[in-house]
Amino acid sequence: MAVILLLLLLLTGYTGWHLWMLPPVAWMRWTLVGVEAACVAMAVFSLTRYLDRVPYGLAVAVYNAGNKGLVVIFYLFLFFLAADLLRLLHVLPTAWIRDSWVSTGVLSAAMALLFVYASLHYEHKRRVELTIDTHGKVDHPVKVLAVSDLHLGYHNRRADLDRWVAMLNHEGGDMLLMAGDLIDRSMRPLLHEDMAEGLGGLQMPVYACLGNHEYYAAYYSPGEVEQFYSEAGITLLRDTVVNAGDVDIAGRDDRTNSRRKGIDEFVFRPAAFAVLLDHQPYHLEEAGQAGVDLQISGHTHRGQIWPLSWITDALYECSWGELRKGATTYYVSSGLGIWGAKYRIGTQSEYVVINLMPGTVETTGAAQ
Numbered sequence: 001m002a003v004i005l006l007l008l009l010l011l012t013g014y015t016g017w018h019l020w021m022l023p024p025v026a027w028m029r030w031t032l033v034g035v036e037a038a039c040v041a042m043a044v045f046s047l048t049r050y051l052d053r054v055p056y057g058l059a060v061a062v063y064n065a066g067n068k069g070l071v072v073i074f075y076l077f078l079f080f081l082a083a084d085l086l087r088l089l090h091v092l093p094t095a096w097i098r099d100s101w102v103s104t105g106v107l108s109a110a111m112a113l114l115f116v117y118a119s120l121h122y123e124h125k126r127r128v129e130l131t132i133d134t135h136g137k138v139d140h141p142v143k144v145l146a147v148s149d150l151h152l153g154y155h156n157r158r159a160d161l162d163r164w165v166a167m168l169n170h171e172g173g174d175m176l177l178m179a180g181d182l183i184d185r186s187m188r189p190l191l192h193e194d195m196a197e198g199l200g201g202l203q204m205p206v207y208a209c210l211g212n213h214e215y216y217a218a219y220y221s222p223g224e225v226e227q228f229y230s231e232a233g234i235t236l237l238r239d240t241v242v243n244a245g246d247v248d249i250a251g252r253d254d255r256t257n258s259r260r261k262g263i264d265e266f267v268f269r270p271a272a273f274a275v276l277l278d279h280q281p282y283h284l285e286e287a288g289q290a291g292v293d294l295q296i297s298g299h300t301h302r303g304q305i306w307p308l309s310w311i312t313d314a315l316y317e318c319s320w321g322e323l324r325k326g327a328t329t330y331y332v333s334s335g336l337g338i339w340g341a342k343y344r345i346g347t348q349s350e351y352v353v354i355n356l357m358p359g360t361v362e363t364t365g366a367a368q
Contacts, residue, residue, distance in 0.1 A: 039069025063154035118343035137273040145173040148298025149335030153184030158193035180211025180279030199232035209251035209277035306346030
């Protein structure tokens with residue numbers, strides 16, 4: 001945590017210095033640097049437990065303003081870093097990033113347009129479709145819906161949830177699978193806005209595994225997480241397997257729990273189509289070795305914004321999308337919701353429609 005705070009301090013200090021130098025008048029300099037400092041302070045405060053102790057409306061405002069501001073600061077940092085490199089290469093005149101009304105106006109307009117796009121793009125939920133040949137393991141077509149990383153909380157609120165529930169009900173399916181991080185990090189917003197009631201409106205059986213953020217919430221609210229799933233009508237699978245017709249669904253506990261079961265400890269019916277929900281997509285080969293037909297994961301968000309997507313692509317064997325290895329299909333979702341700021345740049349919010357077919361059909365990849 002100390003390293004992260006130090007990096008944040010360096011990033012904001014560098015960006016703040018450039019914000020001070022860019023406009024030609026003092027009042028604008030003070031305003032820009034003051035807003036930056038306030039956003040950083042609110043973002044850091046939103047990571048603490050004290051956020052749950054302030055009035056609810058204020059907590060919502062602090063969380064959203066701080067986290068959105070932090071993403072804007074990050075992109076300003078990238079802009080100023082690129083500008084400094086070009087200046088050192090004698091490509092960009094220093095006058096363009098010092099005491100310039102024109103540059104101040106152009107940069108402000110560019111940031112505004114970028115984040116209007118990022119907000120609208122986040123709100124657009126992409127439908128991804130897969131078709132999988134089960135080689136006779138199901139005796140009739142089964143339509144499975146899959147989502148991950150809703151991150152219900154101070155930013156993804158009841159109104160957002162109600163839209164998502166309506167969207168999934170309109171799609172229709174034989175079951176809905178949730179691959180972790182239904183909860184952001186605090187139970188307070190979910191209880192305050194009765195989100196269990198909203199989830200109860202889903203018109204299909206729902207099965208879920210835990211993600212790391214459920215553990216964050218449970219640390220401060222022991223017992224409330226599992227109770228919430230129960231009240232929402234969601235079957236929570238913690239290192240357990242449930243039979244759903246011709247499909248066996250295993251929900252693996254999150255890797256936050258170092259004592260969770262190994263995948264090879266799950267017992268699937270030999271003739272059933274075996275599905276594994278495992279929030280964090282590490283060691284994918286283990287599912288194939290255990291005879292799993294389909295693994296659904298989330299967690300990565302594919303970085304949420306570019307260029308962080310490059311980092312997740314480098315860290316994970318599959319940071320997003322479909323992967324086939326042997327007889328096993330893997331799908332890592334970038335998430336229906338998001339953590340922090342409700343922006344997406346270079347990634348997508350999505351839900352997945354998986355058609356399990358009984359006979360010999362051509363397995364099709366994700367339509368993205």
